[in-house]
Structures are given as C-alpha cells and as structure tokens.
Ligand SMILES: NC(=O)c1ccc[n+]([C@@H]2O[C@H](COP(=O)([O-])OP(=O)(O)OC[C@H]3O[C@@H](n4cnc5c(N)ncnc54)[C@H](O)[C@@H]3O)[C@@H](O)[C@H]2O)c1
C-alpha cells in the first residue's frame with residue numbers, strides 16, 4: 453500500500469517506517485522536524501511539513517495515491533502537557549482534526565493512530581483492559597482521548613476506518629543499531645538512565661518515592677519499539693482485509709518500577725547509575741500495566757522483545773553507538 457506516516461522522523465514512527473518498508477509498502481513521511489530527525493526516516497520519502505497544512509496533505513494524498521495514514525505526529529510529554537495544555541490541544545487535537553478532515557476530503561479510508569495508556573488515568577485495576585474507564589490525569593492523555601472520540605464519530609458519519617493503539621511505555625531500539633530514541637529535551641526514563649551510565653548526565657532524578665507501590669516508585673509497562681511497529685503493520689493489514697475500527701492496548705503486561713529499571717540498566721551496562729530522589733512529577737499515575745490480550749487474540753500480535761533486560765540492551769547499543777544522538781540539531 454501507499455502509506456503516509458505523520459511523525460515518521462520521530463522515535464516510534466521511524467521504527468514503524470522501517471517495518472513498513474520491510475513489508476514492501478511505499479512510505480511517505482510527513483514531519484515538521486520539530487522533534488524528529490531526517491536520518492531517522494531514511495528509506496522513505498521525507499516531506500518536511502505540518503499536519504495542519506491541509507493543502508499539502510491534499511497534494512500528498514493525490515500525488516502518491518495514499519491509501520492509509522499512520523498518525524504519530526504529536527506532542528507527547530506528560531509533564532510539559534500539564535504546564536502548557538494549550539500547545540497540546542493545538543498540536544494533538546486541532547491539527548489532528550485537520551488531518552482527519554483532509555483524509556475524509558480525499559477519501560483515504562484507513563488510519564492507524566498513536567494513542568496512549570495516559571487515556572486511562574489512575575487505574576481502578578491492573579492490568580488495564582480496553583474497557584477500563586478513561587479518565588486522564590493529564591492534558592496529554594485528554595488530547596489523545598479527544599482525537600479517539602473524533603475518529604469514532606468520523607467513522608460513523610464518513611466511513612473512516614481506524615485502529616487506535618494505546619501504547620504503554622515505548623522503549624528500546626532497532627537491534628540494527630542505526631535508529632533509536634533521541635528526544636530533545638529527553639524526558640523518558642530509559643534513555644535518561646542510559647545517559648547517566650554513559651557519563652553524559654551526572655545522575656537520574658527519581659520522581660517520587662512515596663507512591664503506593666512495592667518500592668515507592670512508579671510502575672510502568674515497557675514495550676519494545678519494534679513490537680509496537682509490528683502491531684501497526686498488523687493493524688493496517690487487518691483493516692485492509694475488512695476489519696472494523698478498533699482500539700487496542702499495547703504493552704507486555706509486566707510492570708517495572710523506576711528503581712527496577714535503573715537496576716536492569718546497571719546490569720546491562722555494567723556501570724553504576726547515580727540516583728537522586730525528587731518530588732513526584734505532576735500528572736504521573738502510580739501504576740500503568742497493560743492488558744494486551746485483545747490484540748493478541750484479534751490481530752495475532754506477539755512481542756518479540758518482551759523482557760526488560762532485552763529492551764534496555766537494545767537501547768544501550770543505540771546509545772553506545774550514538775552518544776550524542778543523531779547529531780543533526782543544527783539543521784533545524
Ligand atoms: N514514546 C512513548 O512512550 C509513547 C507512548 C504512548 C504514545 N506515544 C505516542 O506515539 C507517537 C510517537 O511518539 P514518539 O515518542 O515517537 O515521539 P517523537 O517526538 O519522537 O515523534 C513525533 C514526531 O512528530 C513530529 N511532529 C510533531 N508535531 C507535528 C506536526 N504538527 N506536524 C508534523 N510533524 C509533527 C515530530 O517532529 C517528531 O518527529 C506520539 O503520538 C506519542 O504521543 C508515545
């Protein structure tokens with residue numbers, strides 16, 4: 453298929469682009485490079501542009517006979533969203549709607565959407581199933597939920613078919629070692645821990661040690677980025693063969709605390725990681741662990757990189773090979 457990947461120069465998007473190309477799809481990446489990297493999108497045609505540019509979208513849909521969109525482009529930091537909700541509503545909801553409208557206008561039938569565990573908020577029970585109530589505790593999760601809701605109504609009214617994938621914590625890197633996680637600023641736990649191990653940061657600040665969890669630090673479900681990428685390909689194939697719109701969680705079903713992640717990183721890297729304890733980060737739920745049985749049953753998805761050490765090891769190989777990331781910040 454001819455597929456437009458928004459945000460395909462970013463972390464998860466670039467790994468999915470690779471999986472799509474391996475599956476012999478033709479990929480056009482649309483990325484404004486606010487956070488992405490040209491080197492990450494290699495192998496695809498990269499168009500530098502914004503998802504709000506409906507003229508550009510119409511042109512790309514027509515010129516490349518686009519049959520499906522994978523929509524990764526978004527602002528995605530929980531803490532930043534609490535401080536600056538306006539930017540999140542604009543980038544994730546307003547621009548997301550522009551994309552949906554352009555798809556409807558051009559008759560592009562299929563959309564795979566990057567949603568998040570943050571739509572659930574503080575869970576009533578774990579593992580969290582797709583039926584769990586959605587009560588986000590931060591604007592980031594609220595904006596993703598808002599677009600999911602729009603997709604549902606657009607589906608009813610205009611026939612848009614979508615799969616929303618609610619990822620838990622994406623981590624790791626392609627074992628090939630040439631693409632990986634490089635956010636500026638970096639806010640995610642695993643890359644930050646590895647930067648400490650590399651000697652690029654003095655310490656890791658643990659955000660809160662008084663949560664109601666076994667060691668007092670937050671528990672998350674880490675999922676390898678290539679396992680996420682594979683799920684996107686499966687979701688698209690399923691829709692193209694007639695499946696209805698759907699929502700799936702994506703996680704491994706195992707929760708690890710911040711301290712457990714640090715310990716795993718020390719074991720993988722054989723380096724000490726200095727820790728300082730700080731305050732809780734606003735908007736952080738204590739525990740997020742996925743129930744992903746639905747996607748296993750319905751799409752046949754199985755993680756290939758399920759263990760925390762394996763995930764951290766692939767990330768470590770990327771960081772060792774690219775201690776300063778993609779090193780192309782001055783191009784922006
Ligand atoms: N990283 C995670 O753990 C995680 C978890 C759940 C959901 N998600 C979602 O997955 C998606 C990808 O996350 P990521 O970690 O790869 O983020 P990322 O920041 O690496 O990638 C996002 C990409 O989108 C681009 N972009 C942002 N706004 C744009 C716009 N308006 N127009 C064009 N391009 C734009 C950025 O330049 C960047 O390349 C996001 O939608 C995020 O909310 C991520």
Ligand SMILES: O=c1ccn([C@@H]2O[C@H](COP(=O)(O)OP(=O)(O)O[C@H]3O[C@H](CO)[C@H](O)[C@H](O)[C@H]3O)[C@@H](O)[C@H]2O)c(=O)[nH]1
Pocket residue numbers: 528529530567568569570619620621622639640641642644656657658659660670671672710733736740
């Ligand atoms: O310097 C740090 C960074 C993170 N953490 C903690 O480590 C855990 C993981 O934090 P991340 O920032 O790596 O990830 P989040 O759980 O906040 O968010 C990630 O997963 C969410 C869904 O669970 C969203 O989708 C979001 O896009 C994605 O970044 C959290 O408890 C956080 O408080 C620290 O203690 N210190």
